[in-house]
């Protein structure tokens with residue numbers, strides 16, 4: 153927390169020269185260079201390592217109108233945990249009147265603590281909590297299983313997952329009111345309480361989303377990157393461990409992604425504390441991912457089968473598909489640790505299970521190639 157103490161005050165003082173301050177950050181080694189010279193860098197090289205946060209079970213499903221059974225949600229998490237994904241957003245402690253699909257998040261958390269999915273890797277599960285009421289609901293389950301999860305200062309193990317709480321702010325007042333029924337200042341005051349309680353009571357890591365950073369369904373394209381940086385620095389000062397920048401509407405473009413990230417760097421926000429959360433509504437998610445990667449960001453959210461869409465962002469479609477991000481990263485020589493074939497299978501299964509079109513281009517291509525190979529093999533045998 154001390155790392156970001158008073159950053160927002162210094163940042164506010166520097167505001168008049170803000171535009172001039174948006175200089176590109178010092179370049180670290182680019183992903184393109186790393187891909188060109190694979191023999192020089194082992195696959196575990198920190199520069200090539202990318203963390204994917206799978207948000208399918210929460211962001212992917214929250215907007216589905218038909219009820220999805222608890223069994224299907226748990227099955228989805230279980231299958232995802234076997235693909236090499238290590239960080240999974242599993243539910244949301246919000247008001248069931250607002251988001252009914254997330255109503256069984258307590259049962260999900262309970263199940264994950266009692267029977268963690270078998271995985272070769274230690275897992276982290278994340279749950280949204282917009283206020284103390286949501287956090288208290290999560291704590292009720294945690295206090296029943298005090299030794300079943302790893303806190304912030306202990307490494308998770310395969311049978312003791314780490315837990316993370318996520319708060320979610322907005323970069324525009326209109327979106328904040330639609331999503332949280334309050335203005336940004338009020339939401340930040342609530343998040344301060346949530347972050348403090350999450351850390352003080354159970355030493356939990358906290359992720360903080362900022363929605364509509366590259367376009368708002370109510371205020372349009374021109375979201376002020378300076379405002380995003382201000383909200384980000386406030387959340388970091390409160391003790392948030394990571395800022396997830398949400399392109400909720402998918403309106404982000406490559407130049408504006410670059411501008412936004414330059415603004416955050418100039419405000420003193422470190423790349424290692426930033427995650428990108430792209431939606432693919434306008435087909436720009438992978439382009440924007442490349443821009444963020446080039447900037448030095450190494451954490452990206454994605455959703456299997458391209459599931460998703462925010463209930464309070466009319467017209468926004470799914471998150472960028474996990475399959476597409478894994479494939480894209482592999483073509484760049486980056487290391488996600490995720491088995492593409494396995495995640496394609498999960499995307500195929502969950503989209504059929506809930507009766508949605510598979511929105512992953514890569515998923516569909518891999519499934520098509522498999523079918524053709526099977527038909528050729530059958531033809532050769534006949």
Ligand SMILES: CC(C)(COP(=O)([O-])OP(=O)([O-])OC[C@H]1O[C@@H](n2cnc3c(N)ncnc32)[C@H](O)[C@@H]1OP(=O)([O-])[O-])[C@@H](O)C(=O)NCCC(=O)NCCSC(=O)C[C@@](C)(O)CC(=O)[O-]
Pocket residue numbers: 211214244245246247248249250251280282283285286287289320331332333361362363364398399400429461462463464
């Ligand atoms: C924040 C509130 C609760 C305020 O909602 P409110 O109506 O202003 O709150 P309230 O304090 O007046 O309470 C109203 C009722 O809700 C209950 N309540 C109050 N809080 C909770 C809670 N935590 N859990 C369960 N129940 C709760 C409370 O007890 C009361 O119940 P009643 O007395 O009427 O029976 C509401 O606006 C809400 O739940 N909003 C959630 C919206 C949401 O989940 N949006 C989607 C997630 S964000 C997202 O998807 C974007 C992201 C993160 O993916 C990134 C991106 O793409 O941008």
